[in-house]
Each structure stands twice: as C-alpha cells, then as structure tokens.
Amino acid sequence: MTQTTVDAPSKDRAQIPARTLRKDRYWLSPLTTFIVFTAWVVYATVRSMMGSSFWVDKYHYLTPFYSPCVSKACPPEAADFGRFIPAHLPFFLPYALISLPFLLGFRLTCYYYRKAYYRAFWLTPQACAVPDKSPARKIPGAYSGETRLPLILQNTHRYFWAIAGLISIVNTWDAVKAFHGADGGFGMGLGTIILWINVIMLWGYTLSCHSCRHVMGGRLKSFSKHPVRYWLWTQISKLNTRHGQFALITLFTLALTDAYVALVAHGAFSDLRIFN
C-alpha cells in the first residue's frame, strides 16, 4: 500500500478584504470623546489665560482654574498661598502657574484618559477589532507603544498623582472659604454647593487613581501580612472601578464650577443665596 502525506497548510491569516466586519456604531464613542475633550481643552485654555472673572469677592468664590492664585494680579483675599508670580506675564502663562501644568500632566498620564485619547485621537485602535489607523501601522516595527519617548513618560503618573493630591487639598480650602456670607460671616449659596460638589468629585477622581491603588496596597505581594493596607486597597479598589466615570464627571464639574464663578464674577447674574 502506498503511503501518502498531506502538506501542512501554509501559515497565513484569513484574507478578509473588509477593514472590519463590525456593524455597530463603534465610531460613535471615540467621536464623542474627541468632541468633548477638544471642547473642554479649548474652554479651559481660554479661561485659564483670560485673567478676569475668576474671583467673587463678596462670597469668596475662586474658580479651580485659578487655584491657587499666586500671581501678583490676584486680589489679596484670593491669594492665601502667596503672590510670587509677576502680574504681567505673557498671555499664555496662567495665574495658577504652579498647579495647572501638573493637573494637565495628571490627566494626560491617567490610565483612563490614555485609553480614551489613544482611541479617539490616535486611533490606536479606534475600537476593539477595528484596525489601528495610526501612521505607524504602515511601517513595520514602527509601533513601539509606551516603550520610547515621548510615551515612556506615561510612567511618571504616580508623581503627578501625588501633586494632584496636594492641589485637591488647596481646592478643598477654596470650598471651605466659599462659606462666606455677604456680611463677612458664615454664609452659603449655590456657588458654595457647586464648589463642594466639584471638590468631592475631584477627590473621587484623585483617590480612585490606579497609582493610588498601587501605593495603598497594590504593590504588596501578601495582603494577609498587611491587613491595614489591604483594607485601604479594597476601599480604593471600589472607587477604582469608577475611575473613568470620575474622570468624565470632573471634566463637567470643573467647567461648570468655573463657568458659574465666571458669570457671577462678571455680573451676568447674582449668586442664589441660601443663607446670608
């Protein structure tokens, strides 16, 4: 009997001409992200460079985009942390020069935002099982992920997180100061509530950070030997499941808080007072 052998099939991927066979509106989420993030960046850039309508003297409302206010152009009541930056700086340098670059760095290196902007802006990939559209796709070996400059700098996230924690303390102080009545005593208005909602959400975002989770207990090999840190890790882990939600919510609360303070400071309408 003659023995025959069958050649092993060649090792090629299935040739499917269609770029993707997904039928759902997979492009909608990255498109929405693109629009929302772009609009937010434009708004935040304009407002932080505007240099006006950031402080309501009557009720001590300070917008988070100018906190801490350290320019010599800040009113003394708004500058609890000193005024040591010259009043006349180039227009692109904000009054809160010591906080905004770090807050920007914190969000740029955040694990949630990385996912969002890699999908929406860099299209690497736009959605799952949809081909990567980055220029690197056409050059074999060009995709290096986060292994080279500049993206290797994403590894600095824990330092930005630590600084963001300090800035959240400053924002909390701003919210405490917002309990300022028209007669100089205790008071409370809609602005106070908005500032507090914003600062609570900012704490939610800062504490739910993946770097925070790592520092609190994630870096341990054995939880059972460190019960306190394990407890902290479990609490942060609960928040961490909502990190993306906090990231988006704080975009809206920051813009809303700033817009409210700006409009009241500008005199567009007066603050709705609850007490004094």
Added chain:
Amino acid sequence: MGYKAKFRVWRGDGGEGELKDYTVEVNEGEVVLDAIHRLQATEAPDLAVRWNCKAGKCGSCSAEVNGRPRLMCMTRMSTFEEDETVTVTPMRTFPVIRDLVTDVSYNYEKAREVPSFDGGDVKPGEFRMQQVDVERSQEFRKCIECFLCNNTCHVIRDHEENKEHFAGPRFLMRVAELEMHPADVADRRQIAQDDFGLGYCNITKCCTDVCPEHIKITDNALIPMKERVVGRRYDPLVWLGSKIGVVKRGKETPKA
C-alpha cells in the same frame, strides 16, 4: 418559533478563501455554534470548526461574529434581528488552518516562555496561603484560554511583527499572577517589560472587553504590573531607596 437565518461564513484554508452565503434554520434559544453545527449537518459537511463544551468553559470555539471576537457557543442568536446577516469569520490574529479553525500555537509558545512558579526554599506543605491572597490570583485563574484577548489586542493584530516580543494580555496576566503570588520569590518586573513586551500595551482595554470570563485583565493585571515595572525601572525615589537599602528587591528572573 424557528426561522431561516442568513449567514456569511469564511471558507478557505492557508489564508486563501472567501465569505460564503448560507441560509440556516435557527430555533428559539440557540446560539451561533448551534447554527454552525446545523450548517455542517446540512449544506456544508466539510465546514471546519473547533468546539468542545458548548458551555463557554473550554475556550475552543473562539471566532469573530459580525466582526467582534466572541465565543460562538456564548453568542445567542436572539441578539440578532431575524433578517440580519450574521457573519462568522476565524480569529484574524492567528493563521487559519481551515475555515473557522485557526492555529493558536503562538499562544502555547508564549506560555512556555513564562518562568514557572518559584517558591524559593519553601518545601511542599510548608506554606499556607490566606484567603485574601488566594482571591487575588483566583480571578486570573478563571481564564479558559480562548485567546480572544490576544486576538483582539491591536499590538499583534495590527502589527504582526510584534508577536516575537509581545506575549499578549493572556500571558502578561500570567506574569502578573506570579508576581503577585505571596510565596513566589522571583522578581518578574524586568522580564515583563523586556521579554514579554508590557510596554507595548497602551491599555485600550479591548482584552477586558472581549473576555468571556469577565476578568478585569487591564485593571487588575496589566495596570498593576505596569505600576510595578515603574517601581523597578522608572521611579527615581524607589531607585534611591534600593541603593540605600530601604527598598528590598527580589532576585531577577531569567526568561525560561
């Protein structure tokens, strides 16, 4: 009530092939794999499909249904409109053997490269693991090795040349599991970055999205592992601490 469903199934081998149209009877409660089996039993007896448990536990019937990486046995036909054409193709990242069957040996090669558990001097029976430590790695042990995560990961799906130096989410998760094991004495952070390509991961979470076991691969394995790598390689304070003896390091683990 049954109905006639329209299917387009990729047929071919060695990479060459095409999408072919079929009409298959589908009954209430059935999944895509049932329809594929009925197709085998009727119109296309030579259709190749890999399957085993039909319960989402063996990880054999991985494919792409309407372009989305899925287990065919866990994809209910009721999720599609009756007049909708359901397209079934093999996983794109791996070479196709025939029809819906792919060669997933890349994954087994990567599995062999992961250094095994290193208990140090602990003898069998000496170590008792507490429940809180068990729970952490238990999540990763739910993996059924369907390789949908590796299939959908764009690092190798769109950049095939990375297969050599990127192990994919499945095996980076295995490295993380061992790195987090309280009795494992090895330091796997360097090899995670250098040999298994953790730095190529840009955490777009597609691995988590497609996991049929709902393992939080990105949040619980890849990001914690990235943070550990930062501590080993990119954090100047940790580096200083290790130089003055405040931070202790385990022994480096050579690649297997």
